[in-house]
Amino acid sequence: MVRPGMTRIALVIVAAVADNGVIGRAGALPWRLKSDLRHFRALTLGHPVVMGRKTFVSIGKPLPGRTTVVVTRDPAFGAPGVAAAPDLGTALAVARADALRRGADAVMLAGGGELYAEAMELADRLEITRVHTRPVGDAAFPGIDPTLWRETARRAGTQGPEDEVPFTVCTFERTIPPSASDRGAAASPRVETGVGFL
Numbered sequence: 001m002v003r004p005g006m007t008r009i010a011l012v013i014v015a016a017v018a019d020n021g022v023i024g025r026a027g028a029l030p031w032r033l034k035s036d037l038r039h040f041r042a043l044t045l046g047h048p049v050v051m052g053r054k055t056f057v058s059i060g061k062p063l064p065g066r067t068t069v070v071v072t073r074d075p076a077f078g079a080p081g082v083a084a085a086p087d088l089g090t091a092l093a094v095a096r097a098d099a100l101r102r103g104a105d106a107v108m109l110a111g112g113g114e115l116y117a118e119a120m121e122l123a124d125r126l127e128i129t130r131v132h133t134r135p136v137g138d139a140a141f142p143g144i145d146p147t148l149w150r151e152t153a154r155r156a157g158t159q160g161p162e163d164e165v166p167f168t169v170c171t172f173e174r175t176i177p178p179s180a181s182d183r184g185a186a187a188s189p190r191v192e193t194g195v196g197f198l
């Protein structure tokens with residue numbers, strides 16, 4: 001929650017990543033992991049969520065209780081209940097403005113592979129579910145550079161009856177914050193709030 005006078009809006013990447021880096025196959029998840037879907041919901045509820053158009057199509061509807069911002073180069077794209085943005089910078093600006101309105105402390109970025117690759121250099125935190133399988137796939141998570149990211153939390157997932165494979169839930173924090181100038185370049189245009197993308 002954002003407290004009065006506190007204006008930092010973090011960018012958090014949320015992903016479920018197989019041991020071989022795969023995150024998706026043929027426009028869908030390569031596994032069934034009900035517990036991770038619940039984890040995703042808990043992390044993102046009450047926050048704006050940015051995603052690529054292909055991920056939105058795979059979900060098929062806006063996420064309840066969250067502003068959904070879809071990044072697409074297709075000017076004709078439209079879907080009820082979602083905001084469309086022509087590039088990542090605009091999407092982040094729209095999401096940040098929404099976070100400030102909601103009093104949320106973070107913008108969540110929910111994939112897929114293209115969006116993760118573009119957003120890694122801007123993110124403050126990674127919420128990664130390590131999925132212990134090595135599926136064939138056509139979408140992958142970028143490498144997590146250990147010189148830039150430090151694992152700050154890890155817990156073994158409790159595999160339930162609707163979880164096909166074991167998993168581990170991890171948090172990574174950036175060791176060196178991305179500089180304001182990097183963010184300004186990548187996340188322009190800035191939102192009209194006088195608050196940089198922090």
Ligand SMILES: NC(=O)c1ccc[n+]([C@@H]2O[C@H](COP(=O)([O-])OP(=O)(O)OC[C@H]3O[C@@H](n4cnc5c(N)ncnc54)[C@H](OP(=O)(O)O)[C@@H]3O)[C@@H](O)[C@H]2O)c1
Nearest residue numbers: 015016024027028052053054055072073111112113114115
């Ligand atoms: N395991 C996980 O946690 C997880 C999470 C999310 C998704 N997934 C999986 O990942 C797969 C989808 O990932 P993906 O990499 O194929 O697609 P994606 O990142 O979801 O979406 C790619 C699309 O986003 C738009 N886009 C990307 N960069 C843009 C930019 N800079 N400016 C404007 N538009 C931009 C383009 O849409 P247009 O083509 O409309 O221009 C592009 O085709 C699916 O299999 C999905 O199930 C897995």
